[in-house]
Amino acid sequence: MALTDDAIDKIKQMIISGRLAPGDRLPREADLATQLGLSRNSLREAVRALALINVLDVRQGDGTYVTSLAPGMLTEAISFIVDLQHDGSVLEFLEVRRLLEPAATSLAAYRMSDEDVAGLADLLDSLGESPTLEALVENDQEFHRRIARASGNDVLASLIESVSGRTHRARVWRGLTQDSAVARTLDEHRAIQLALAQRQPDVAQAYASVHVAGVEQWLRRTLAEAGDQPNLG
Amino acid sequence: MALTDDAIDKIKQMIISGRLAPGDRLPREADLATQLGLSRNSLREAVRALALINVLDVRQGDGTYVTSLAPGMLTEAISFIVDLQHDGSVLEFLEVRRLLEPAATSLAAYRMSDEDVAGLADLLDSLGESPTLEALVENDQEFHRRIARASGNDVLASLIESVSGRTHRARVWRGLTQDSAVARTLDEHRAIQLALAQRQPDVAQAYASVHVAGVEQWLRRTLAEAGDQPNLG
DNA sequence: GGGCAGAATACATCCGATGACTTGGCTCGG
DNA sequence: CCGAGCCAAGTCATCGGATGTATTCTGCCC
Numbered sequence: 001m002a003l004t005d006d007a008i009d010k011i012k013q014m015i016i017s018g019r020l021a022p023g024d025r026l027p028r029e030a031d032l033a034t035q036l037g038l039s040r041n042s043l044r045e046a047v048r049a050l051a052l053i054n055v056l057d058v059r060q061g062d063g064t065y066v067t068s069l070a071p072g073m074l075t076e077a078i079s080f081i082v083d084l085q086h087d088g089s090v091l092e093f094l095e096v097r098r099l100l101e102p103a104a105t106s107l108a109a110y111r112m113s114d115e116d117v118a119g120l121a122d123l124l125d126s127l128g129e130s131p132t133l134e135a136l137v138e139n140d141q142e143f144h145r146r147i148a149r150a151s152g153n154d155v156l157a158s159l160i161e162s163v164s165g166r167t168h169r170a171r172v173w174r175g176l177t178q179d180s181a182v183a184r185t186l187d188e189h190r191a192i193q194l195a196l197a198q199r200q201p202d203v204a205q206a207y208a209s210v211h212v213a214g215v216e217q218w219l220r221r222t223l224a225e226a227g228d229q230p231n232l233g
Numbered sequence: 234m235a236l237t238d239d240a241i242d243k244i245k246q247m248i249i250s251g252r253l254a255p256g257d258r259l260p261r262e263a264d265l266a267t268q269l270g271l272s273r274n275s276l277r278e279a280v281r282a283l284a285l286i287n288v289l290d291v292r293q294g295d296g297t298y299v300t301s302l303a304p305g306m307l308t309e310a311i312s313f314i315v316d317l318q319h320d321g322s323v324l325e326f327l328e329v330r331r332l333l334e335p336a337a338t339s340l341a342a343y344r345m346s347d348e349d350v351a352g353l354a355d356l357l358d359s360l361g362e363s364p365t366l367e368a369l370v371e372n373d374q375e376f377h378r379r380i381a382r383a384s385g386n387d388v389l390a391s392l393i394e395s396v397s398g399r400t401h402r403a404r405v406w407r408g409l410t411q412d413s414a415v416a417r418t419l420d421e422h423r424a425i426q427l428a429l430a431q432r433q434p435d436v437a438q439a440y441a442s443v444h445v446a447g448v449e450q451w452l453r454r455t456l457a458e459a460g461d462q463p464n465l466g
Numbered sequence: 467g468g469g470c471a472g473a474a475t476a477c478a479t480c481c482g483a484t485g486a487c488t489t490g491g492c493t494c495g496g
Numbered sequence: 497c498c499g500a501g502c503c504a505a506g507t508c509a510t511c512g513g514a515t516g517t518a519t520t521c522t523g524c525c526c
Contacts (some may be wrong), residue, residue, distance in 0.1 A: 015317055
């Protein structure tokens with residue numbers, strides 16, 4: 001079907017060409033439809049599709065706007081797609097995460113501000129003695145999110161956040177079934193934070209590698225033992 | 234707006250839960266609309282949005298199907314989003330590519346079949362003596378695509394393909410403005426192929442790093458000299 | 467058995483109408 | 497003069513139905 005797809009492409013081109021800048025408001029549905037030579041319904045399908053991947057922001061009663069288009073917007077969109085991957089590819093996502101996370105951690109050792117490094121320690125402290133598994137995983141995600149952001153590369157941070165979401169359930173599962181996992185996670189977080197504080201990129205990177213590889217190895221072993229995959233959902 | 238968004242989410246959940254498996258055909262628009270309790274128009278918006286990111290495959294006169302959902306489908310969807318990033322983030326994409334590409338090349342040194350390694354040599358040979366810039370870039374992309382695929386990690390391959398698309402224009406630009414770039418690219422490709430053939434992961438990885446870093450450094454220098462960004466479009 | 471015409475099926479597109487939400491201005495009381 | 501609340505305009509949300517178009521299947525004809 002050419003018509004609606006054309007519309008999607010035209011809007012995309014308007015943005016790429018700069019005719020529509022981030023924050024700009026689009027013409028009314030009716031006007032834009034006329035402009036592009038199609039009906040309002042067809043245009044709406046195009047707009048909806050672009051809104052799903054966060055390119056457009058539709059506000060009822062107000063209008064439709066172009067989003068910031070910052071790399072950060074990649075996260076949600078990619079996460080949506082990533083959610084649909086089957087469990088069979090969790091290992092692949094973990095493998096990718098093992099490539100990205102240490103790199104980001106290394107960069108963060110150079111670039112993270114002293115305040116933010118201290119903030120990481122506070123974050124870890126906030127967990128208390130015997131946190132719930134839920135709180136732990138939440139804390140885990142926030143810890144890595146902050147480090148990814150501190151890498152100074154928004155694209156990298158977005159990708160990490162996206163693929164991490166996919167491995168989330170695996171981490172919960174591990175916490176439930178492997179007693180030592182919780183303590184080990186906490187220890188490794190401490191070690192990473194310390195390396196960041198001491199501005200040792202290589203050490204921070206190594207700990208990050210170990211950290212992700214731990215989950216990966218556990219999952220590999222679990223899958224091999226079980227003979228098939230655990231229900232990660 | 235809850236209604237259409239709900240529909241998107243419901244379809245997504247049907248897929249995640251397994252009620253809709255890859256390859257399955259969805260009920261007719263009218264039926265599904267009734268099932269989900271909304272009008273055909275609204276449903277169509279939801280379907281269109283999911284089709285844009287390759288989750289659904291709509292065939293006029295036939296029906297709507299769930300795609301394979303293989304990690305490979307990530308590529309097109311992510312590329313679409315990546316296309317919309319502004320030139321300012323090209324460096325960030327290159328930085329990420331510099332993380333992923335060497336890793337994939339290293340893996341390929343272990344996993345690529347002998348035939349495929351030989352095929353890489355053929356691919357490079359096919360360029361001839363003095364290729365056009367267009368042919369070179371095309372050849373360049375195919376070369377890296379094959380290596381990425383050979384990593385055995387489809388998620389990794391998809392991500393590489395996505396971010397590489399974004400750096401494509403930068404590479405063309407470099408070929409146009411830096412005389413030595415063409416010869417250097419060819420040399421580095423040869424070196425990577427050779428390392429793969431000799432099953433030297435570390436060497437292959439190093440050359441891949443150098444290869445990407447070359448573009449990156451050139452772009453950094455160019456941006457610094459120009460004081461602003463070249464028009465990469 | 468093969469090919470073609472036509473029916474059946476399903477998506478594509480459009481139109482017009484009505485509802486719902488947001489914003490901003492305007493009125494009115496303090 | 498200022499603020500609260502009301503009101504109207506603008507815009508998207510949703511619907512139902514009608515018509516066009518592409519694909520597939522079926523059955524007839526050769």
